[in-house]
Amino acid sequence: MDREIPKEVLRKERRRKMIKLVAVVGVCVLVVILVISFLRDSVNRKNIQLSTVDTGTIEVSVSASGKVAPAFEEIINTPIESRIVEVYKRGGDSVDVGTPLLRLDLQTIETDYRKMLDELQVRQYRIEQQRIKNSSTLSDMEMQLKVNDMQIDKMEVEVRNERYLDSLGAGTTDKVRETELSYNVARLEQEQARKKFENDKKVTDAELRVQELELEIFRKSLAETRRILNDAQIRSPRKAILTYINNQVGVRVPQGTQVAIVSDLSHFKIDGEIADSYGDRIATGNKVVVKIGNEQLTGAVSSVTPLSKNGIIQFTVQLDDDNHPRLRSGLKTDVYVMNAVKDDVMRIANGPYYTGKGTYELFVLDGSTLKKRKVQLGESNFEYIEVVSGLQPGQQVVVSDMSEYRNRNKIKVKE
Template sequence: MLLFLLLPRWLEGKIPIENMPIGTVDKGPIEISIAATGKLVPLSEEIIVSPVGSRILEVYKNPGDTVHEGEPLLKLDLASVETEYRQKIDEKEMMKSKEIQAVITLENALAALRMDQQVKEMQMKQLWSDLQGEKYLDSIGASTPDKVRRAELNYAEAKLNLEQLEQKIINEQKNMTAGIRAQQLELSMFDKTLEEKARQLKNAQILAPQTATLTFIQNQIGMQVSAGDQLAIVSDLSRYKVECEIADGHRDKLSPGNRAVIIAGKANLPGTIYSITPSITDGVITFIVVPEDSSNPNLRSGLKTDVYVLYGSRTEVMRIPVFTQLKYYGPGTYEIWVVDGSRAVKRKVKLGESGFDYIEVADGLSPGEKIIMSDMERYKNKTELRTK
């Protein structure tokens, strides 16, 4: 009877170590890293938005379809856009016609002034001749000083009128040039507006921008859409990148070009930091990692991954394998179960830096020792257990 009473207590202090994962303390290199969380998304993805406010008339494709560059995806109601575009073309023709008419009017006015200039030049020559004649007659006593002064005054007045007319012609030429330039500028600005309307009309033909997979399409026929509303997403599902997040405290360890390791299922895939978002949102930095083999079969769209960014290395250090049950949060002292013959002993171990596959052991373990890499939470109040 006593044996049966003691048996449960004896079994309580024993663990089935043969069914537990065991790690070995050894020496070797460690790639020092920081851990981030990530999500796999297509390397190339284009979001197609409506360039104009319109209504969906027809839908030609379904999500999951393979589409080819230039292939129609859906049809928008473009009647109002086309009407507005034609009106703009007519308006441009009217502006060009007005410009031509304005140029003709200005040229006619300028021509009239030049004719007037020629007349005044001839009049001034005649008055000059009259003045010289009066002076001659006065010199021989056949005229009077008053007649000479009147001839001089007539000539001076004609000369002043001619100079005023010449200045008026110069001013009219300047005004004509400025007016033409203003109209040309207005027409140029209108051309840009017309080009934008033409671009909107062209873009309103919703076509596949590349050969890829249609991952989303707005397929509600008759639905009203505004300019900027999302209509479709076309993704290249043969290649992927990882959108990563990490606490902003690690900002100094991130640089474009840094090596990284992507944990996709059971595969460790090398990659490189491609870009880092400069802004910080809620204490989190986002960055993009591109795998070396972006078409690896372990990569799937939407897959959550762990990403380790490598920023240093150490050689020939004592180390243990990484295991999730350890709950490693950085260098410090941890309680680890160590296999000692027929016993498992809880030991305080000082750990250093960590990589994606190994953690540095600073003190408390020796090469060759075995550690239990299983969840030992149920034995947290014990310091020693039997293994046999």
């Protein structure tokens, strides 16, 4: 027959099991703490990047952000207010010189152009009419002058005859004076007529030149209208890629509205931006290194925007290899602009730890231990950083991210 176990015995048994469980958990926690502590105090050599301090040259640079852009890009604007009637191409299409891109409603400007052509003919006919009229008037005046010259010659003969008769006693003094007076009056009138002829000739020539000048001005206006009409027939200005086109058929487009963009996607440039505080360190001609992933492309600053906008200065980089296969329009890049050279300086490899000139706490390898040390760093480029003090040539410094060990002064290195 079974006998009931006393409650006191059951209570002691449960207490013993609880103590064992707590002891096991405590041991596990202690082991975990010890492992974590050991791991925190040590690092695998394969997981860190070391740089040996050496002496050499640093081409000092400032870093900037950049974006790959087509070396050539032309925006096509509508020269008139009109309406899109038809679209012939799509974005991404290759186009040649003169390829039609879209058609605008040109009825109004074509009508105006035809009216101007008609007015041009009217103006030409008017000038020709004026030229003939002037020629006729001047010819009549010139003929009249010749007739007057003949009459004056006749009067001169009469004066000589009267004088001769008067010397023979067959004439009178009054008759001589009368013929002389008539002769002199005729000569003065002829002189006046000649001056009037010359003046009228100058006036008619001037009037004709004014009309011809007005005609030339009108021709230029007609040529400008013709140019606008040609531009309104939206065509590609060169062989390129159509990167944008307004394909909204029927929409009205005001004058000057962008309707298409053609780009040369076989050659590229870099559009860079940098804080205006570094504006004095960027100038046209500065050597530039552009990093795209692991690729490094060289070039030079070709232009710098003279004004700062929102604390940013923009500049353009002309690449030596502007058709590199890694270049893609819109791709973000790191840009390093060289602006000075320092020779015979201590240097270490650049890394994520560097944020500018100043004092840093870096880990230096000493045997199998990494020891934290204060180091003064100076100028830099994309490869090296200048060491001002705190290190000696030949020492090895950790240049990888060690932020998780920032509270440690010593770290063991495991092979």
